[in-house]
Amino acid sequence: MATAEQIAHYYEGLCKVVDNINAGKPDNMIQASWDIHSSINIEWLKTIVNADFWTDEDMTAVHLIID
Amino acid sequence: MGSIYFNGSELTGQHDVKFNGTDMDNVYLNGTKLWTRHPYALDTLIFTVSFGAGGNCDSFISSTYSTYPLAFASQPFYNSGSSGSLDKTCRFTLNDGFYVSYYNQDELGTDSDGAGASNTGGTYQIYIGGTVSGLSHVSGGGGLSVAGSGNNGHSFKVTYSGQ
Numbered sequence: 069m070a071t072a073e074q075i076a077h078y079y080e081g082l083c084k085v086v087d088n089i090n091a092g093k094p095d096n097m098i099q100a101s102w103d104i105h106s107s108i109n110i111e112w113l114k115t116i117v118n119a120d121f122w123t124d125e126d127m128t129a130v131h132l133i134i135d
Numbered sequence: 136m137g138s139i140y141f142n143g144s145e146l147t148g149q150h151d152v153k154f155n156g157t158d159m160d161n162v163y164l165n166g167t168k169l170w171t172r173h174p175y176a177l178d179t180l181i182f183t184v185s186f187g188a189g190g191n192c193d194s195f196i197s198s199t200y201s202t203y204p205l206a207f208a209s210q211p212f213y214n215s216g217s218s219g220s221l222d223k224t225c226r227f228t229l230n231d232g233f234y235v236s237y238y239n240q241d242e243l244g245t246d247s248d249g250a251g252a253s254n255t256g257g258t259y260q261i262y263i264g265g266t267v268s269g270l271s272h273v274s275g276g277g278g279l280s281v282a283g284s285g286n287n288g289h290s291f292k293v294t295y296s297g298q
Contacts, residue, residue, distance in 0.1 A: 070248050070280070078280040081244040085282045094266075101222050101264045108262055108271055108283045115278060 070121040079125050082116060085109045086129045110134060147297065149173045173232075174205050175295040181206050181233060185290040188268045191218040192225035192261055206233040206293055214260070225261040226273065229293065234276055235259060236294035240269050242285035253277040254296045 070078065089109060093102040114134050117127055140146070149172050150158035162170040175181065181203050184195055196211045208228040216223030229235070234254040239245040257276015262269050262284050270291050271283030 074248055074280075077244050078246070081240075081281050084243055084285070088285075096266055097264070098221070101267070104222050104224075104262065105264060105267050105284045108269070112271065112279075112282045115272075116280065116282075119278070119280065121280075 075121055075123065075125075078116075078121075082113070082130065085113065086133065089133055090129075146170070147173070147177050149176060173295075173297050175297075177295065177297045179295045180236070181293045181295055183237075183290060183292045185288060186261060186263055186268050187288040188264060188266050188286070190263055190268070190288075191223065192263065193218050195227075195261070196225065203293075206230060206295075208256070222262075222264045225263075226258065227261075228258040229256050229276065231256045232295060232297050233293055234296055235270070235279070235291055237292040238270050238279055238281055238289070239291070240281050240283075240285045240289040241287035243269070243281050246280040248280070254294075255298045 089106055093099065093106075097105070110133060113130050117130050117134065141151075146152065152159040152162055152170065152172070158172075160172045161168055182199060184199055186192070186195075192211065192213065196213070200207055200210050206229060208230050211225055211227035214224055214226040232255055234257065236254070237245070237247050253276050255276065258273040259276070260271045260273050260283070262271065264284070267284050267286055269281075269283040269285055269289050270279060272278045
């Protein structure tokens with residue numbers, strides 16, 4: 069079972085993923101790579117948002133991407 | 136892996152069963168296998184592998200697999216792209232009893248509490264792009280609490296649970 073510290077760490081990583089997706093393709097990445105990179109992380113968001121270890125973390129930004 | 140109990144305790148060592156002082160690898164009863172020895176002690180770290188953005192999975196597919204064949208249900212393979220492609224994914228399936236116990240992505244952090252609810256088997260996918268990389272859960276086994284693609288490199292560990 070994840071500890072509170074681990075949950076905070078996972079949420080921090082999740083927020084980075086959300087921020088990166090919302091920022092769009094970086095200049096140093098070609099479109100094909102961005103498509104793979106972003107799709108992998110969007111699929112992960114669809115799964116992790118339902119993880120049973122979350123407590124009261126705000127998932128609004130995640131749902132704006134995956135819904 | 137099968138389990139055999141002695142006076143209510145599971146035999147968890149590699150060679151708990153002896154016959155006339157000789158270590159047994161398997162125990163049969165009327166031709167049916169009851170128990171198989173653990174190939175490793177429980178909680179043994181089997182291997183750690185690291186991947187850099189812009190790299191490939193060649194060593195993982197060949198040498199990691201050939202060094203630790205018991206950990207894999209089959210040989211890892213490129214399921215998209217190839218060694219020389221800018222973007223490539225490599226898929227692998229762990230055998231029962233082996234699990235991803237640790238995953239670190241340079242940008243996104245570390246999943247260090249095991250692979251979620253399950254600690255046996257599962258199919259996973261390594262992604263390597265020009266500037267990003269990571270590990271994703273595909274099916275079976277346990278999920279990952281850190282995303283499958285972030286800047287720079289990543290590493291993961293496979294441990295023997297015996298389950």
